[in-house]
Amino acid sequence: MSKLAIHGGTPVRTKPFPRWPVFSEADARAVARVVLSGVWGRTTGKVVAQFEQAFAKFQGARHGVAVVNGTTGLRLALMAAGIGEGDEVLVPPYTFLATATAVVEANAVPVFVDIDPATCNINPALIEAAITPRTRAIIPVHFGGLACDMDRILAIAAKYRLKVIEDACHGWGGKWKSKGLGCIGDLGVFSFQSSKNLTAGEGGFIASNDENLFETVQSLHNCGRLRPKAAAGGGGTGVPASAWYLHHLLGGNHRMTEMQGALLLSQLKRLRKQTQRRDANGRYLDRELARVPGIKAMRRDPFATVVSHHLYLFRYDPAAFGGKPREKFIAAMKAEGVSLSPGYPVPLYKQPVFLNKNFGPYTGWKHTRPNLDYGKVSCPACEKACAGEVVWLSHPTLLGGRRDMDDIVEAVAKVQQHAAEI
Numbered sequence: 001m002s003k004l005a006i007h008g009g010t011p012v013r014t015k016p017f018p019r020w021p022v023f024s025e026a027d028a029r030a031v032a033r034v035v036l037s038g039v040w041g042r043t044t045g046k047v048v049a050q051f052e053q054a055f056a057k058f059q060g061a062r063h064g065v066a067v068v069n070g071t072t073g074l075r076l077a078l079m080a081a082g083i084g085e086g087d088e089v090l091v092p093p094y095t096f097l098a099t100a101t102a103v104v105e106a107n108a109v110p111v112f113v114d115i116d117p118a119t120c121n122i123n124p125a126l127i128e129a130a131i132t133p134r135t136r137a138i139i140p141v142h143f144g145g146l147a148c149d150m151d152r153i154l155a156i157a158a159k160y161r162l163k164v165i166e167d168a169c170h171g172w173g174g175k176w177k178s179k180g181l182g183c184i185g186d187l188g189v190f191s192f193q194s195s196k197n198l199t200a201g202e203g204g205f206i207a208s209n210d211e212n213l214f215e216t217v218q219s220l221h222n223c224g225r226l227r228p229k230a231a232a233g234g235g236g237t238g239v240p241a242s243a244w245y246l247h248h249l250l251g252g253n254h255r256m257t258e259m260q261g262a263l264l265l266s267q268l269k270r271l272r273k274q275t276q277r278r279d280a281n282g283r284y285l286d287r288e289l290a291r292v293p294g295i296k297a298m299r300r301d302p303f304a305t306v307v308s309h310h311l312y313l314f315r316y317d318p319a320a321f322g323g324k325p326r327e328k329f330i331a332a333m334k335a336e337g338v339s340l341s342p343g344y345p346v347p348l349y350k351q352p353v354f355l356n357k358n359f360g361p362y363t364g365w366k367h368t369r370p371n372l373d374y375g376k377v378s379c380p381a382c383e384k385a386c387a388g389e390v391v392w393l394s395h396p397t398l399l400g401g402r403r404d405m406d407d408i409v410e411a412v413a414k415v416q417q418h419a420a421e422i
């Protein structure tokens with residue numbers, strides 16, 4: 001194999017990988033139709049309501065509410081589930097900030113449970129040890145779009161009467177057995193932020209199969225207004241004009257705009273095919289990268305029937321790369337034309353906001369955990385993942401063809417063979 005590109009050799013690849021977002025004139029026309037209609041808000045429009053029905057059906061939920069982003073979705077889901085002052089909620093530490101800060105904003109206490117290093121998802125074997133009499137809920141994150149072990153999580157939740165709020169912010173199109181991610185527990189939350197596999201720049205979604213939870217999140221996202229049952233499924237919010245200034249719950253305005261709804265409806269048409277391609281390319285990389293010493297794909301359990309691959313994750317073992325740290329590997333890969341990310345720098349509990357308990361007005365923890373000290377938390381698998389073990393490949397790359405995947409494998413193999421020089 002030729003000299004490494006970081007030392008002036010020919011890169012494996014100079015062509016760019018597919019870009020994100022994917023869009024067309026049809027997306028622009030869909031948004032333009034809304035703009036030209038002059039009906040831009042969901043309270044008078046029908047497009048967000050159409051998207052809600054379409055995405056709920058696509059993912060396999062009975063109901064769904066579109067909201068401004070995934071962060072707000074998690075916050076409202078926790079509120080709807082009745083989580084409040086001093087309650088404890090189990091979360092993994094290997095996830096985006098919002099999974100845990102939404103718990104703080106519910107005035108509750110995030111309790112971190114380590115990940116399984118082979119999947120980067122919450123480790124079901126460690127959940128029960130973290131349960132106390134104050135534990136009320138668990139937020140499994142289907143990280144990167146890989147299903148958590150929901151059989152075990154649901155069994156534990158049933159045993160201890162915990163609510164299950166799935167963070168499916170990477171889960172559009174992904175499946176656990178025959179069920180869509182985010183449609184398995186009590187509530188499931190999705191993100192449509194600009195980097196996501198289904199996007200309108202920003203946006204979020206709360207799915208539920210439970211009529212009452214759905215009505216609650218519907219109200220919470222619309223300033224605490226109640227929707228007459230008869231109007232369910234209709235356009236807008238279904239709230240009659242006479243009830244517009246009657247507020248029953250501590251809700252807010254978390255509504256999506258009609259322009260976002262139009263863009264998402266239009267984008268949704270591509271999602272099934274894109275997911276199939278990412279999933280197939282993910283399986284191919286799993287197989288091909290297994291031949292490279294020091295590289296291990298995430299374990300794909302049989303229940304992970306469709307992986308939506310917001311990220312393709314693999315484990316990097318420096319011992320097979322001459323002891324060179326992950327960052328050197330990533331730099332060498334970049335020179336070969338393949339961009340990778342080291343992912344999260346630290347587990348969430350090591351973020352300053354948790355170490356310093358910079359929780360603003362939220363003091364629920366003081367009531368049940370006055371000695372709460374996130375500096376004492378230790379999740380060794382997550383710490384290892386952050387410190388140097390896990391590498392991310394982003395989802396647009398997985399929209400490429402077989403030859404694109406072969407380039408990735410070739411670049412990894414080349415860097416491994418020349419590891420002494422990186």
Ligand SMILES: Cc1ncc(COP(=O)(O)O)c(C=O)c1O
Nearest residue numbers: 069070071096098169191192193
């Ligand atoms: C796992 C996870 N949860 C929650 C969120 C929050 O979603 P949003 O950015 O739409 O607020 C994200 C977004 O990055 C995420 O990756």
